[in-house]
Amino acid sequence: MNPLSIQHVSKTYKTPKKEDLLAVDDVSLVIAPGSIHGLLGPNGAGKSTLISLIAGINTPTHGSITLFGLDVIKNPEAAKGLIGVVPQEVVVEMAFTVQEVLYYFSGMYGVPQAQRQARIDQALDDLQLTEKKHEKAKNLSGGMKRRLMIAKAILHQPKLLILDEPTAGVDVALRQKIWELVRRLNASGTTILFTTHYLEEAEQLCDAITLVNHGKVIKEGKLKDIQQEFSKNIIHFELFNKSVSHPSDVVATGSEFEFPMTNLAQDMNMITTHYGDNLKNIRSEAASLEQIFLTLTK
Ligand SMILES: Nc1ncnc2c1ncn2[C@@H]1O[C@H](COP(=O)(O)OP(=O)(O)OP(=O)(O)O)[C@@H](O)[C@H]1O
Ligand SMILES: [Mg+2]
Structure with a gap:
């Protein structure tokens, strides 16, 4: 069963004053189990929109999306439980401590009570946030807030982890840590889909890439094959x-x-x-x- 199958998906944003905007234009994409898949494209290409459709935050205008065979549009809640999503925008629950935020999210994602603290401690360790456990989220640095967002998304051990520009604006050391975490989660069976503007990152991490521009897929396949084609x-x-x-x-x-x-x-x-x-x-x-x-x- 493929972790993700997108078939002929389009998304038009209706804007009251301006013309409608076709942000995703007839995209089809299948992600194989166990792969690390990169979604690349310039600003405004439609990457985040596509992710919002997969995550059930937005509804496609046309087409179908299945997660592990489950239709996202028909079963949004069940589908959400199968994936972890780290959005591009940093959003954290400012008034709460790191521990409180993670406790709340582990509950929301149905992590059994007996396992919650162990999962939280693991996520804190993975993202090197243990020292900041009792700090209010609003007092974290930008990079730490991003780490907290990743920690939130992996608590329920999703089988597909989707990261929208996880390393944008983070320092070199943290970027390496995020790569390590992605590789480790992948080695333990998690399929990964991520977007990036860093081509070096795609070269380092991805088994396959999809290149989008103006909402359309313009190239996809294994990086080596694409490079060979252009070599x-x-x-x-x-x-x-x-x-x-x-x-x-x-x-x-x-x-x-x-x-x-x-x-x-x-x-x-x-x-x-x-x-x-x-x-x-x-x-x-x-x-x-x-x-x-x-x-x-x-
Ligand atoms: N909620 C919205 N309402 C109207 N238009 C939107 C909305 N969200 C995105 N768009 C538009 O859809 C297009 C695709 O945006 P999207 O955020 O998906 O691009 P992206 O590939 O993620 O870009 P970036 O690399 O800058 O993050 C853009 O033209 C954007 O302005
Ligand atoms: Mg984006």
């Missing part, structure tokens, strides 16, 4: 004068320009003919995930 097929060049017209597939990256290569000789010829004496230098190179991302989302 050795980027042509880089510099121009003396950048303010000129470009062939349609050319992308500006800092001081350089890039072009996805199909045939080395033909492409080089096309570039040299197009730019003539304006061409400063030209070379071909293997694509990094960063370049693939830029090429696909331009």
Whole structure:
């Protein structure tokens, strides 16, 4: 049974004054048991909207979503119990202590009374919050609040953990800790879906990625296969004068320009003919995930 199956899901936000906004556009996505799956895409691509649909916080305009075979729209409460969700926005119960917050959430997710304290202690240890156990949530630093959000989401040992930009704005040490935790939870059988803007993070952690842009899936698969598909097929060049017209597939990256290569000789010829004496230098190179991302989302 797949932890997550999304079939032809769309979400339109109705806004009273402006035009309706199609935030998720006919997305289909299946996540295999035991995988670490990365959802990547630029700001506004629809990642958080998709997560809100999976989490049952929002309802799709079209399509179906199942969690371990259970229809999220028909069985929202049961479906919620199967997953842990860490939203992008930091939301913590400010007036309560870390321990109180975790106690409340363990109850809400139906952790048996006898197991609650052990689970809380484990989560505190996992997220290195034990020292802050009796501190009010409002007095935690930003990174600690994010850690508390992750602790809340793992108390009921969900089989699918969904993290929306878990490492945004956290320091390097904490990022490593979160990676370790993700790997450890995954090794003990938890399937992971997370979003990130850090391509290095996707390269480090993911078995497979889905790249979204303007609400649509534009690429998916194993990272290695995607990199292979794009490997050795980027042509880089510099121009003396950048303010000129470009062939349609050319992308500006800092001081350089890039072009996805199909045939080395033909492409080089096309570039040299197009730019003539304006061409400063030209070379071909293997694509990094960063370049693939830029090429696909331009
Ligand atoms: N509640 C809402 N009402 C109306 N429009 C919304 C709402 N939530 C999101 N949107 C719009 O839907 C689009 C997708 O937003 P979403 O938050 O899903 O993007 P994202 O991929 O998570 O971006 P980011 O990387 O910045 O977090 C955006 O244009 C956004 O403005
Ligand atoms: Mg988002």
